[in-house]
Amino acid sequence: MDFAFNEEQLELQEMVRDFVAKEITPNVSEMDKNNEATPGLMKKAADMGLLNVVVPEEFGGPGLDSVTIAMIYEELGKGCAGVATSMAANSLATAPVLIAGTEEQKKMYCDLLNNGGLAAFALTEPGAGSDAGGVSTRAVHDKEKGTYTLNGTKAFITNGGIADIYLIFANTRASGGIRGLTAFIVPRNTPGFKVGKKEDKMGIRPSNTCELILENVVIPEKNRVGREGEGFRIAMKTLDAARPFVGSVAVGLAQAALDYAVKYAKERRQFGQPVASFEMVQGMMADMAMKVDAARLLVQRACMMRDQHVEFSKEAAMAKCYAADTAMSVTTDAVQIMGGYGYSREYPVEKMMRDAKIMQIYEGTNQIQRLVIANKLLR
Numbered sequence: 001m002d003f004a005f006n007e008e009q010l011e012l013q014e015m016v017r018d019f020v021a022k023e024i025t026p027n028v029s030e031m032d033k034n035n036e037a038t039p040g041l042m043k044k045a046a047d048m049g050l051l052n053v054v055v056p057e058e059f060g061g062p063g064l065d066s067v068t069i070a071m072i073y074e075e076l077g078k079g080c081a082g083v084a085t086s087m088a089a090n091s092l093a094t095a096p097v098l099i100a101g102t103e104e105q106k107k108m109y110c111d112l113l114n115n116g117g118l119a120a121f122a123l124t125e126p127g128a129g130s131d132a133g134g135v136s137t138r139a140v141h142d143k144e145k146g147t148y149t150l151n152g153t154k155a156f157i158t159n160g161g162i163a164d165i166y167l168i169f170a171n172t173r174a175s176g177g178i179r180g181l182t183a184f185i186v187p188r189n190t191p192g193f194k195v196g197k198k199e200d201k202m203g204i205r206p207s208n209t210c211e212l213i214l215e216n217v218v219i220p221e222k223n224r225v226g227r228e229g230e231g232f233r234i235a236m237k238t239l240d241a242a243r244p245f246v247g248s249v250a251v252g253l254a255q256a257a258l259d260y261a262v263k264y265a266k267e268r269r270q271f272g273q274p275v276a277s278f279e280m281v282q283g284m285m286a287d288m289a290m291k292v293d294a295a296r297l298l299v300q301r302a303c304m305m306r307d308q309h310v311e312f313s314k315e316a317a318m319a320k321c322y323a324a325d326t327a328m329s330v331t332t333d334a335v336q337i338m339g340g341y342g343y344s345r346e347y348p349v350e351k352m353m354r355d356a357k358i359m360q361i362y363e364g365t366n367q368i369q370r371l372v373i374a375n376k377l378l379r
């Protein structure tokens with residue numbers, strides 16, 4: 001076991017830090033206000049190779065291991081959790097194809113990402129969040145024509161309004177339920193496919209979150225990923241794979257808040273001394289630092305287990321849940337250490353606190369993560 005990054009990883013880390021310093025940090029406040037990423041940012045990210053980090057070498061990608069990918073997302077999370085979320089959504093939406101797709105589907109999807117394309121993963125619906133089996137989007141098979149017709153509405157989809165390709169879960173059974181859940185690839189320009197309302201969110205505002213509407217969207221059979229009814233297994237495997245990456249964005253966010261609060265506490269003086277000299281402030285900082293380190297280690301362990309191809313659902317859930325809770329508590333404490341200035345939009349930590357909340361909600365709420373962990377313990 002080696003906790004140090006190798007030369008190649010350190011170089012990559014430096015490159016991402018540089019990208020964050022030049023392209024993200026100067027625009028964070030503007031992006032937050034505008035509720036969207038700076039125009040052209042995703043193109044620059046694509047040119048830096050940040051949109052296809054999960055693409056294997058055999059499909060023309062960088063073939064990175066999960067620990068390295070998590071390191072990249074942590075650096076992006078330090079800059080802006082919203083931008084990091086948008087980029088990580090590409091990995092989330094590609095995982096189902098890498099898990100269960102045909103060679104042709106993998107090639108098509110990976111080529112798109114290699115060329116700077118954006119993807120979206122669409123499972124959630126207005127009536128189906130934590131309960132994925134409640135998906136009511138219908139996929140009706142026409143065996144003669146060799147097509148599926150999709151009808152339904154998806155909610156809260158990251159990259160929903162800006163993606164080129166969508167991985168959509170629909171039910172092939174009229175009666176619904178987990179057994180009919182099936183994954184489909186839907187290109188953006190497919191007739192009947194529409195982007196609905198854009199969410200006006202509390203945090204991660206540079207990431208695009210939209211509703212998707214499918215009205216008689218006809219796609220060929222070859223766009224089905226895996227077998228009919230295999231969608232639930234594919235979705236769960238995808239979420240296992242992606243959860244450590246959510247954790248890594250949360251770790252980056254928490255680390256950035258801690259760094260900012262420490263710097264501020266050394267400069268801010270009250271009662272004739274820096275607030276950092278007060279033991280109660282030091283205690284908060286120590287707790288924050290312990291949590292951030294523990295969260296990072298949980299993320300790295302889950303990533304290592306994934307790369308070793310051993311069962312890691314419990315560890316992935318632990319990493320996501322603990323890192324998300326850490327991001328929430330550390331950003332809240334960062335605001336506390338900065339007093340009124342922490343609460344002001346003139347300083348970056350109030351945005352970090354708003355951004356942190358989503359970490360406990362998306363890709364399975366932290367209640368669902370605890371269910372996953374407990375189920376594994378009680379097996």
Ligand SMILES: Cc1cc2nc3c(=O)[nH]c(=O)nc-3n(C[C@H](O)[C@H](O)[C@H](O)COP(=O)(O)OP(=O)(O)OC[C@H]3O[C@@H](n4cnc5c(N)ncnc54)[C@H](O)[C@@H]3O)c2cc1C
Binds near residue numbers: 123124201204364371
């Ligand atoms: C900004 C943003 C981006 C998102 N991006 C995507 C995306 O790209 N793709 C996608 O498919 N979805 C996405 N989502 C959806 C997200 O994954 C869901 O919001 C999340 O899974 C929770 O579902 P819900 O909102 O319907 O809450 P609900 O499922 O209605 O849950 C409400 C509350 O009940 C609790 N709860 C529910 N069931 C249980 C249970 N069995 N035991 C204990 N507690 C329970 C929950 O933890 C929560 O506190 C996104 C959401 C947001 C806000």
